[in-house]
Amino acid sequence: MSTEHVLVTGGAGYIGSHVVRQLSEAGYRVIVYDNLSTGSAEALVHGETLVVGDLEDTGKLDGVFRSYAPAAVLHFAAAIVAPESVSDPLKYYANNTANTLRLLQACVRHGVGRFIFSSTAAVYGFPEGGIAAESSPTVPINPYGTSKLMSEWMLRDTALAHGLRYVALRYFNVAGADPQSRMGQRTPEATHLIKVSCQAALGMRQGVSIFGTDYPTADGTGIRDYIHVEDLAAAHLAALAYLEREGESDTFNVGYGRGSSVREVIRVVREVSGIDFPVTEAARRPGDPGELVARADRIRNVLGWEPKFDDLQTIVADAWRWERKLAGV
Numbered sequence: 001m002s003t004e005h006v007l008v009t010g011g012a013g014y015i016g017s018h019v020v021r022q023l024s025e026a027g028y029r030v031i032v033y034d035n036l037s038t039g040s041a042e043a044l045v046h047g048e049t050l051v052v053g054d055l056e057d058t059g060k061l062d063g064v065f066r067s068y069a070p071a072a073v074l075h076f077a078a079a080i081v082a083p084e085s086v087s088d089p090l091k092y093y094a095n096n097t098a099n100t101l102r103l104l105q106a107c108v109r110h111g112v113g114r115f116i117f118s119s120t121a122a123v124y125g126f127p128e129g130g131i132a133a134e135s136s137p138t139v140p141i142n143p144y145g146t147s148k149l150m151s152e153w154m155l156r157d158t159a160l161a162h163g164l165r166y167v168a169l170r171y172f173n174v175a176g177a178d179p180q181s182r183m184g185q186r187t188p189e190a191t192h193l194i195k196v197s198c199q200a201a202l203g204m205r206q207g208v209s210i211f212g213t214d215y216p217t218a219d220g221t222g223i224r225d226y227i228h229v230e231d232l233a234a235a236h237l238a239a240l241a242y243l244e245r246e247g248e249s250d251t252f253n254v255g256y257g258r259g260s261s262v263r264e265v266i267r268v269v270r271e272v273s274g275i276d277f278p279v280t281e282a283a284r285r286p287g288d289p290g291e292l293v294a295r296a297d298r299i300r301n302v303l304g305w306e307p308k309f310d311d312l313q314t315i316v317a318d319a320w321r322w323e324r325k326l327a328g329v
């Protein structure tokens with residue numbers, strides 16, 4: 001049990017709010033810094049302190065560091081829509097790269113020693129054989145991935161120069177919701193397959209398009225490593241504990257190391273919901289790799305992370321329950 005303050009940027013968002021809840025339950029005193037551009041104060045369920053502010057506002061950020069002297073910073077705040085990053089790249093370099101720079105400068109000014117960073121499998125682009133290890137080449141194919149990779153580099157160099165230790169977590173396909181439906185993915189226009197399929201089952205969308213049926217995979221559709229947001233959140237607590245026991249700075253994939261195809265996901269959403277929503281076959285979505293699965297042994301070995309929800313049925317059931325609650329049905 002820790003009584004230290006930790007600062008969580010983007011803590012009112014989808015992933016951050018799950019981590020915030022788990023941190024509170026573990027005894028941390030959590031300060032959330034969020035501009036509520038996509039996040040919601042309702043996602044903070046244990047009365048955590050919310051400072052509504054933008055990372056660009058370094059004056060406000062400095063005030064937070066002065067008031068709470070956080071022992072650690074967990075950095076989720078970002079713009080996250082990969083296709084939008086192609087049409088508006090500077091938004092991504094501003095909000096993801098430049099704002100991470102501002103946050104790191106504040107950490108150095110205030111002597112913060114521990115930092116956890118939300119990175120993404122998008123840093124790998126199209127990995128050889130569809131499987132990415134942490135040592136695989138980082139060749140992002142869109143500005144979103146590049147903005148995150150640049151942040152990883154700044155973090156690495158800052159750590160070396162200023163005695164800060166960090167863990168960068170490269171998330172694969174995050175899905176599902178709090179098993180008690182207190183929080184989940186709120187953005188109605190989200191494009192993620194499991195959310196879209198649940199919305200289709202609820203009749204909120206006309207159906208689901210399968211983007212590409214001619215990939216060199218067993219059923220021709222794209223394969224991804226879907227990870228339950230609750231397990232992903234637990235990885236952050238494992239990372240924080242690792243830094244607290246003086247672990248060295250490091251970067252880890254967070255996935256299960258096992259892929260599911262688009263057809264499998266749709267079949268499970270139909271089964272779980274009991275609703276046979278329309279599915280159409282469409283062309284490949286530009287920039288989509290056929291297969292993207294994590295090599296995921298390092299995080300288990302080094303951080304001691306053990307997933308508890310490694311099952312597509314469970315992920316979909318929790319996503320489905322949340323989506324119904326959000327829709328009020």
Ligand SMILES: NC(=O)c1ccc[n+]([C@@H]2O[C@H](COP(=O)([O-])OP(=O)(O)OC[C@H]3O[C@@H](n4cnc5c(N)ncnc54)[C@H](O)[C@@H]3O)[C@@H](O)[C@H]2O)c1
Pocket residue numbers: 009010011012013014015016033034035036037038039040053054055056075076077078079080095099118119120121171172173174
């Ligand atoms: N969702 C995924 O599948 C996925 C996959 C890989 C990596 N990630 C990373 O995880 C992190 C969280 O993603 P999410 O899915 O929870 O997204 P989200 O949009 O729900 O959360 C982002 C949060 O950051 C806040 N925010 C954004 N810009 C800000 C700024 N300038 N100042 C202060 N607050 C700001 C938003 O209001 C929101 O609460 C991001 O860094 C994202 O790149 C997400």
Ligand SMILES: O=c1ccn([C@@H]2O[C@H](COP(=O)(O)OP(=O)(O)O[C@H]3O[C@H](CO)[C@H](O)[C@H](O)[C@H]3O)[C@@H](O)[C@H]2O)c(=O)[nH]1
Pocket residue numbers: 080082120121122171172173174191192193194196208209210211212221222223224262285288292
């Ligand atoms: O309506 C849809 C939506 C998705 N897909 C397919 O389903 C799979 C998963 O697509 P998502 O949009 O759910 O997720 P992505 O794999 O494209 O990307 C997500 O995971 C990446 C990391 O792996 C990045 O973090 C990225 O930001 C995040 O959106 C892909 O094969 C995609 O082509 C469909 O067939 N129809």
